[in-house]
Every structure is written in structure tokens, then in C-alpha cells.
Amino acid sequence: MDDAEDNEEIEMTMTQNQADAQGAEAPPVLYRLEGVTRTYTQKQRVVKALTGVDLEIGFGEFVTIQGPTGGGKSTLLQLLGALDKPTSGSISLGAAELSSASPTALGRIRAEEIGFVFQGFNLIPTLTAAQNVNMALEPLKLSGEERNKRVDEALVHVGLADRGDHLPTELSGGQQQRVAIARAIVKRPRVLLADEPTGNLDESMRDEILTLLEGLCAEGLTLIVVTHDSAVAKRASRRLRLAKGVVTDITRG
Numbered sequence: 728m729d730d731a732e733d734n735e736e737i738e739m740t741m742t743q744n745q746a747d748a749q750g751a752e753a754p755p756v757l758y759r760l761e762g763v764t765r766t767y768t769q770k771q772r773v774v775k776a777l778t779g780v781d782l783e784i785g786f787g788e789f790v791t792i793q794g795p796t797g798g799g800k801s802t803l804l805q806l807l808g809a810l811d812k813p814t815s816g817s818i819s820l821g822a823a824e825l826s827s828a829s830p831t832a833l834g835r836i837r838a839e840e841i842g843f844v845f846q847g848f849n850l851i852p853t854l855t856a857a858q859n860v861n862m863a864l865e866p867l868k869l870s871g872e873e874r875n876k877r878v879d880e881a882l883v884h885v886g887l888a889d890r891g892d893h894l895p896t897e898l899s900g901g902q903q904q905r906v907a908i909a910r911a912i913v914k915r916p917r918v919l920l921a922d923e924p925t926g927n928l929d930e931s932m933r934d935e936i937l938t939l940l941e942g943l944c945a946e947g948l949t950l951i952v953v954t955h956d957s958a959v960a961k962r963a964s965r966r967l968r969l970a971k972g973v974v975t976d977i978t979r980g
């Protein structure tokens with residue numbers, strides 16, 4: 728893809744984001760949360776991390792979650808990622824009710840439908856980029872040939888076709904995050920959850936990663952990104968704030 732095409736694609740994404748922000752027809756619901764609470768009890772201390780969250784997130788939305796430390800952002804992301812269950816309330820992903828699913832069912836949902844990206848990249852240092860991406864396919868029953876094909880495609884998708892043999896230490900921070908994104912999308916999930924994905928990157932790498940994420944969103948992937956960076960939030964179609972366990976929509980704020 729040459730630069731001109733690249734720019735055109737970005738512009739189309741922005742236009743779509745703006746249309747969404749202006750309340751164009753809402754997309755079908757992907758996540759539905761009703762009265763979700765999450766309470767942690769440690770020794771005698773009870774912490775109400777989420778206190779009754781009602782929220783719908785549509786297919787293909789680019790949602791950011793901002794808010795103060797301790798506000799409940801990571802807790803919410805863990806619930807959306809089927810890594811944890813609410814103390815009360817319900818949370819569904821498509822047709823699956825996550826709050827009552829068995830550990831096996833939750834594991835399958837995580838393996839097939841949800842990609843994760845973290846601030847610290849979380850690559851395995853002794854494995855090459857391609858091997859790191861391949862790891863995500865471990866739980867899926869695919870042939871070795873199909874796995875390799877998908878890994879190659881994912882690396883092309885993030886612009887790292889020629890870096891598959893590199894170890895993480897031989898890559899820049901931005902490139903390592905691209906590998907992490909390839910690892911997240913190689914299983915072709917419906918949603919990508921990211922906790923401060925650009926927190927360790929300088930501005931130009933941050934913008935590159937955002938452009939990549941926007942492109943994936945334009946192809947239909949739902950993006951949910953926790954961020955402290957208002958430059959990241961500005962590019963989302965929908966901005967949420969989470970403070971003291973309460974979610975507010977600030978898109979029109």
C-alpha cells in the first residue's frame with residue numbers, strides 16, 4: 728500500500744468516527760452490561776471497584792476509557808475480557824452470558840473472540856516475533872500450515888512482514904507493540920481490549936499504533952482502549968470516563 732492510499736484510509740476512518748460520535752444509527756450490540764458490580768474483599772477491607780455499571784458497546788466501535796487511578800478501569804477491562812466475573816449483575820458478549828459461563832466456556836471465548844494488548848507489550852523474550860504471534864493460536868485446533876499462514880498474514884497486517892525472525896530485543900518499542908497487536912488479531916477476534924497500549928511509546932510511535940488500530944477498527948474489529956492520553960481518546964468514536972466505579976459517557980461532553 729502506498730502513502731496516498733494510506734492517508735485516504737485514515738481519512739475515511741476519521742469520517743466514520745465522527746459520524747458515530749454525532750449519533751448516527753447505533754451499531755448492533757456486542758457487549759451488554761446490566762447492573763455490574765465488582766467488590767474485592769481483602770482481610771476486613773471491602774473495595775467497591777465497580778458500583779452498578781450499565782453499558783452497551785456496539786460492534787465496530789472504537790471506545791476509550793479514561794479516569795483516575797483506582798477508578799476501576801482495569802477491573803472493567805478484566806470483566807470485558809472474560810478474565811473475571813462480576814460480583815453481581817450481568818455481562819454478555821454477543822449471545823454468551825459471561826457472568827454465568829463455566830471456566831471452560833470463558834477460556835474458549837478468550838481464545839477465540841478476544842485479543843489483548845498491554846502497555847508493556849508482554850512478548851516472550853526468547854521467542855521470535857513470528858513465534859510470539861503463533862502462541863496465540865495454540866488453543867485453536869488448526870494445522871501447522873494454517874497457523875503459519877495466519878501468522879504471516881498477521882505480521883503483514885501490522886507492517887512487519889520482514890521482521891518475523893527478530894527477537895523482541897531486536898525491535899523498537901513501536902515494532903514490539905505491532906507484534907503484540909499481530910498476536911492479538913491472529914486468532915481473528917471480535918474485540919480487542921487494550922490497557923494503555925501507547926503508554927510506553929513516544930509520540931510518533933503512538934500515532935503509528937493509533938493509525939494501525941483505527942485501520943483494524945475500520946475493518947470491523949471492536950476496540951476498547953484504556954488510556955490516560957487525551958490524544959488517544961480524541962481519535963475514538965466514543966469516550967467513556969470511569970471514576971469511583973461509575974461509568975459516564977463523555978463523547979458529547
Ligand code: ADP
Binds near residue numbers: 775776796797798799
Ligand atoms: P484502575 O485500573 O482504574 O486504576 P482498578 O480496577 O485497578 O483501577 O482498581 C479499582 C479499585 O479496586 C482500587 O481501589 C483497587 O485498589 C481495587 N482493587 C483492584 N484489584 C484488586 C484486588 N485484586 N484486590 C483488592 N482490591 C483490588
Ligand code: MG
Binds near residue numbers: 800801802
Ligand atoms: Mg489500571
